[in-house]
Amino acid sequence: RKLLTALAALAIGASVLAAPAQAQDKKYTIALIPGLTTDAFYISMRKGAEAAAKVVGAELVFQGAPDFNPVTQTPVLDAVIARKPDAILIAPTDKVQLVQPLKKAADAGIPVITVDTFIGTGKYQTGAGDADFPLSYVASDNILGGRIAARALAKAIDEKGKVYVSNVKPGISTTDQREEGFKDEMKNYPNITVLETQFNDNDANKAASQMQSVFARNPDLAGVFGANLFSALGAANGVQQAGQSGKVRVAAFDAPASIVDNIKSGLVDIAIAQHPAEIGYFGVLSAYAHLTGQSIPASIGTGFTVMDKSNVDKPEVAAFIYKE
Numbered sequence: 206r207k208l209l210t211a212l213a214a215l216a217i218g219a220s221v222l223a224a225p226a227q228a229q230d231k232k233y234t235i236a237l238i239p240g241l242t243t244d245a246f247y248i249s250m251r252k253g254a255e256a257a258a259k260v261v262g263a264e265l266v267f268q269g270a271p272d273f274n275p276v277t278q279t280p281v282l283d284a285v286i287a288r289k290p291d292a293i294l295i296a297p298t299d300k301v302q303l304v305q306p307l308k309k310a311a312d313a314g315i316p317v318i319t320v321d322t323f324i325g326t327g328k329y330q331t332g333a334g335d336a337d338f339p340l341s342y343v344a345s346d347n348i349l350g351g352r353i354a355a356r357a358l359a360k361a362i363d364e365k366g367k368v369y370v371s372n373v374k375p376g377i378s379t380t381d382q383r384e385e386g387f388k389d390e391m392k393n394y395p396n397i398t399v400l401e402t403q404f405n406d407n408d409a410n411k412a413a414s415q416m417q418s419v420f421a422r423n424p425d426l427a428g429v430f431g432a433n434l435f436s437a438l439g440a441a442n443g444v445q446q447a448g449q450s451g452k453v454r455v456a457a458f459d460a461p462a463s464i465v466d467n468i469k470s471g472l473v474d475i476a477i478a479q480h481p482a483e484i485g486y487f488g489v490l491s492a493y494a495h496l497t498g499q500s501i502p503a504s505i506g507t508g509f510t511v512m513d514k515s516n517v518d519k520p521e522v523a524a525f526i527y528k529e
């Protein structure tokens with residue numbers, strides 16, 4: 206009888222053990238909605254997400270808007286919800302304006318994970334507020350990134366002079382936090398004055414002309430922090446157009462090939478490369494873990510690689526140049 210009982214227990218154990226294997230047989234569809242489709246940052250994120258989808262045998266659907274804007278992102282999200290994917294990964298383009306649209310996904314039973322940007326405070330699964338429902342937030346530490354930029358720019362300008370932040374628009378979690386980290390860190394440099402932020406709506410041309418206006422008003426301008434890819438690219442172009450390459454120093458967030466060229470030419474001092482492929486990879490793995498019955502962390506922090514002239518040719522650094 207003892208043997209029979211033991212065999213029965215083993216059989217139960219075996220069927221429990223078999224459950225995840227059966228779950229793994231299901232082909233999940235995971236949607237990734239970027240901030241915008243044509244940005245090298247999100248193109249790189251997609252590659253990481255696709256790599257993870259391949260590992261877990263999921264289908265990745267990449268669908269986004271042509272610009273970084275909650276008004277164009279919301280209908281894309283609605284369309285994705287209508288396709289009933291098993292999970293949604295999204296970079297919400299506004300902390301507040303994407304809350305209700307994403308609530309619709311959660312109400313429809315679709316798990317939501319935010320990648321790169323967050324909604325609400327970014328503190329999820331706390332039971333507080335109306336925007337804590339996403340399961341996880343997978344992203345860079347953007348406050349830290351802003352601090353790194355401040356320190357690098359301070360060093361480049363010998364810790365004195367006027368600087369400003371070229372930024373996208375208020376309400377985006379990432380770029381708001383970069384500015385916050387940058388300004389807070391600059392408090393450690395009493396001889397540096399941070400001028401008013403210039404908002405460019407993610408338009409590099411606008412960022413370039415704003416740089417020239419700031420320079421016209423402040424001919425002693427020492428540096429600029431471009432808080433994302435288009436802000437940095439535009440600010441650097443503005444510096445060049447003003448004939449100030451190497452004189453007005455530039456710290457860039459994000460690392461597309463064009464910014465790396467600018468590092469090599471001396472127009473840009475440093476670029477803070479995020480690891481977008483890592484964000485995509487761990488976003489998909491987190492969604493899959495949740496779908497197959499595992500608990501997942503409410504936030505996952507991904508890394509940075511700081512690029513400058515001295516290291517950008519090293520393969521282990523160049524590996525983080527964004528893919529186009």
Ligand code: T6T
Pocket residue numbers: 240244246247321322377379380432433434435458459479
């Ligand atoms: O900097 C990234 C991203 O982290 C941010 O949320 C929006 O801008 C980028 O996509 C770069 O263009």
